[in-house]
Amino acid sequence: GAVVSQHPSWVICKSGTSVKIECRSLDFQATTMFWYRQFPKQSLMLMATSNEGSKATYEQGVEKDKFLINHASLTLSTLTVTSAHPEDSSFYICSEGAFTDTQYFGPGTRLTVL
Amino acid sequence: SQQGEEDPQALSIQEGENATMNCSYKTSINNLQWYRQNSGRGLVHLILIRSNEREKHSGRLRVTLDTSKKSSSLLITASRAADTASYFCATVPPLGGSEKLVFGKGTKLTVNP
Numbered sequence: 162g163a164v165v166s167q168h169p170s171w172v173i174c175k176s177g178t179s180v181k182i183e184c185r186s187l188d189f190q191a192t193t194m195f196w197y198r199q200f201p202k203q204s205l206m207l208m209a210t211s212n213e214g215s216k217a218t219y220e221q222g223v224e225k226d227k228f229l230i231n232h233a234s235l236t237l238s239t240l241t242v243t244s245a246h247p248e249d250s251s252f253y254i255c256s257e258g259a260f261t262d263t264q265y266f267g268p269g270t271r272l273t274v275l
Numbered sequence: 276s277q278q279g280e281e282d283p284q285a286l287s288i289q290e291g292e293n294a295t296m297n298c299s300y301k302t303s304i305n306n307l308q309w310y311r312q313n314s315g316r317g318l319v320h321l322i323l324i325r326s327n328e329r330e331k332h333s334g335r336l337r338v339t340l341d342t343s344k345k346s347s348s349l350l351i352t353a354s355r356a357a358d359t360a361s362y363f364c365a366t367v368p369p370l371g372g373s374e375k376l377v378f379g380k381g382t383k384l385t386v387n388p
Binding site: 262263 | 381
């Protein structure tokens with residue numbers, strides 16, 4: 162199966178700074194990747210669909226100017242949390258794959274904003 | 276918005292016992308998937324069951340689907356301490372619409388040695 166990596170695995174930043182999270186598909190060329198966030202003891206919520214070479218599609222209620230997604234190559238999608246605030250602290254997970262088959266998830270990135 | 280609701284929210288059993296988790300959903304689906312998440316980690320795909328299927332097996336896992344009741348169950352037989360994790364169901368709507376996985380809230384399973 163596909164292997165998806167994320168970097169960093171955890172990050173702590175000060176309020177107001179921006180943080181970039183990378184999601185790489187290591188053995189599969191993914192034209193589409195997905196970004197989720199997960200609050201403690203809660204479920205995953207889809208934030209956006211990252212499309213290679215085009216604009217991301219954001220879910221309702223997700224601020225596209227705050228969560229910048231770039232999918233510049235078939236193996237890399239990045240999520241940048243701009244001007245992060247404590248309420249952005251969460252676990253961010255990316256995935257790729259087919260909905261009619263299997264989604265492969267990265268190991269996640271724990272973001273803590275002080 | 277969340278589609279699936281797992282039941283129970285938490286389950287604690289002894290090693291060797293069976294664990295049953297249930298998932299209910301609200302709208303039509305193309306398929307339903309079960310995932311496992313170890314604490315602080317990503318999700319691992321366990322099994323996918325399509326809307327025209329009623330039961331699937333994979334090793335110690337057995338999944339059933341009742342589309343008339345909009346519910347699914349995951350049975351783990353002969354549980355092991357390593358099965359301790361959170362388990363999520365996720366649904367995919369019928370094709371042609373908005374393709375995405377919609378996750379339930381999950382069941383936290385603890386298997387005591």
